[in-house]
Amino acid sequence: MDAINTLAPPAPPLRKSRVRSGRRVADRLLVGACTLATLIGIVVLGSILAMLIIEGVKGFSPLLFTEPTPGPGSEGGGIANAILGSLVMTVLGILVATPVGVMAGTFLAEYGRHSKLADLIRFLNDILLSAPSILIGLFVYTLMVRPMGSYSGWAGAVALAIIATPVIVRTTEDMLRLVPATLREAGAALGAPPSKVITAITWRGASAGIVTGIILALARIAGETAPLLFTALNNNSWFSPNLMGGVPNLPVMIYQFALSPYANWQQLAWAGALLITITILALSIVARFVIKPQRAR
Incomplete structure (x- = not known):
C-alpha cells in the first residue's frame, strides 16, 4: 500500500475559477439592482398612498355619502x-x-x-x-x-x-x-x-x-x-x-x-x-x- 501511495501522482492544487467569480459578481449586481428598483417602487407607491390618505381623510364625513355634489363656490355637500x-x-x-x-x-x-x-x-x-x-x-x-x-x-x-x-x-x-x-x-x-x-x-x-x-x-x-x-x-x-x-x-x-x-x-x-x-x-x-x-x- 505504501508503494502504491508513493507512485500515485500528487493531486493538482485547487484553482479559483475566474468564470465562477465573475458570475458571483454579476449575481450580486443583479440582486442589488433588483432590490434598489423594488425599494424605489415601494417608496413611490408609499408616497402616493400616504398623500392620498392624508388629504382624503380630511374630506370624509357623513355628508360625503348622503349629499350630492355642491355647486361652484358652495360649501359642504358630498x-x-x-x-x-x-x-x-x-x-x-x-x-x-x-x-x-x-x-x-x-x-x-x-x-x-x-x-x-x-x-x-x-x-x-x-x-x-x-x-x-x-x-x-x-x-x-x-x-x-x-x-x-x-x-x-x-x-x-x-x-x-x-x-x-x-x-x-x-x-x-x-x-x-x-x-x-x-x-x-x-x-x-x-x-x-x-x-x-x-x-x-x-x-x-x-x-x-x-x-x-x-x-x-x-x-x-x-x-x-x-x-x-x-x-x-x-x-x-x-x-x-x-x-x-x-x-x-x-x-x-x-x-x-x-x-x-x-x-x-x-x-x-x-x-x-x-x-x-x-x-x-x-x-x-x-x-x-x-x-x-x-x-x-
Missing part, C-alpha cells in the same frame, strides 16, 4: 350622486363584459386553440387591450351619444364594458390553458360531452384565475375617466332612473373638481380618489377570501 352613478355604470359594464369575455376566452382555449379564427380573435383582442381608453370613448360617442342626442349612463356602461372585455378574455384563456389536459381526458373517458367537461371541470379548475381576471377588469374600469367624458359626462345633481342625460360619476367628478379653483371641490376630489382606492382594495381582499376555500379543495 359625492353621493357620483358614487351611485359610478356604481350603476360599473355594475352594468361588468355584467355585460363578464359573460362575453368568459365565453370568448373559453372558445380560444377549448375550441379554437390553433385555428385561424382564434388567431385573428387573439390579435384583435390584443389591439383592443392596448387601445387608448379615450379612443373607445370617442367610438361609443359616435355609436350611441350622437344618434341618441344626449349623454347617458347606458353609453358610459357600454364604454366600460368594451374596456373590461379584453382583460377578461385574455385572463380566462390563460387560466383555462393551465388546467391539466388529463382532467379533460378523464371527463371524456366517462362519456361526458365537451360542454359538460368545460362547465364541470375546466371552469371549476380555473375559477380562481377567472375571478381574478374579472376583478382586474373591474379595477381597470373603476377609475376610467376619458371614456366617461364622452359618454356619461357629469352633473351636480341626481340622475334620472332611465340614465339619460349627464350621469354623475366619481372619475369625472375627481377630474373636474381637482382642476377647479374651489377648495371645497378639491377636498371632495381627494375624498373621492381615496374612496375608489379603498373600494378596489376591498374587492381584492374579498376575492382572495372567496377563492381560498376553492384552492384548498
Whole structure:
C-alpha cells in the first residue's frame, strides 16, 4: 500500500475559477439592482398612498355619502350622486363584459386553440387591450351619444364594458390553458360531452384565475375617466332612473373638481380618489377570501 501511495501522482492544487467569480459578481449586481428598483417602487407607491390618505381623510364625513355634489363656490355637500352613478355604470359594464369575455376566452382555449379564427380573435383582442381608453370613448360617442342626442349612463356602461372585455378574455384563456389536459381526458373517458367537461371541470379548475381576471377588469374600469367624458359626462345633481342625460360619476367628478379653483371641490376630489382606492382594495381582499376555500379543495 505504501508503494502504491508513493507512485500515485500528487493531486493538482485547487484553482479559483475566474468564470465562477465573475458570475458571483454579476449575481450580486443583479440582486442589488433588483432590490434598489423594488425599494424605489415601494417608496413611490408609499408616497402616493400616504398623500392620498392624508388629504382624503380630511374630506370624509357623513355628508360625503348622503349629499350630492355642491355647486361652484358652495360649501359642504358630498359625492353621493357620483358614487351611485359610478356604481350603476360599473355594475352594468361588468355584467355585460363578464359573460362575453368568459365565453370568448373559453372558445380560444377549448375550441379554437390553433385555428385561424382564434388567431385573428387573439390579435384583435390584443389591439383592443392596448387601445387608448379615450379612443373607445370617442367610438361609443359616435355609436350611441350622437344618434341618441344626449349623454347617458347606458353609453358610459357600454364604454366600460368594451374596456373590461379584453382583460377578461385574455385572463380566462390563460387560466383555462393551465388546467391539466388529463382532467379533460378523464371527463371524456366517462362519456361526458365537451360542454359538460368545460362547465364541470375546466371552469371549476380555473375559477380562481377567472375571478381574478374579472376583478382586474373591474379595477381597470373603476377609475376610467376619458371614456366617461364622452359618454356619461357629469352633473351636480341626481340622475334620472332611465340614465339619460349627464350621469354623475366619481372619475369625472375627481377630474373636474381637482382642476377647479374651489377648495371645497378639491377636498371632495381627494375624498373621492381615496374612496375608489379603498373600494378596489376591498374587492381584492374579498376575492382572495372567496377563492381560498376553492384552492384548498
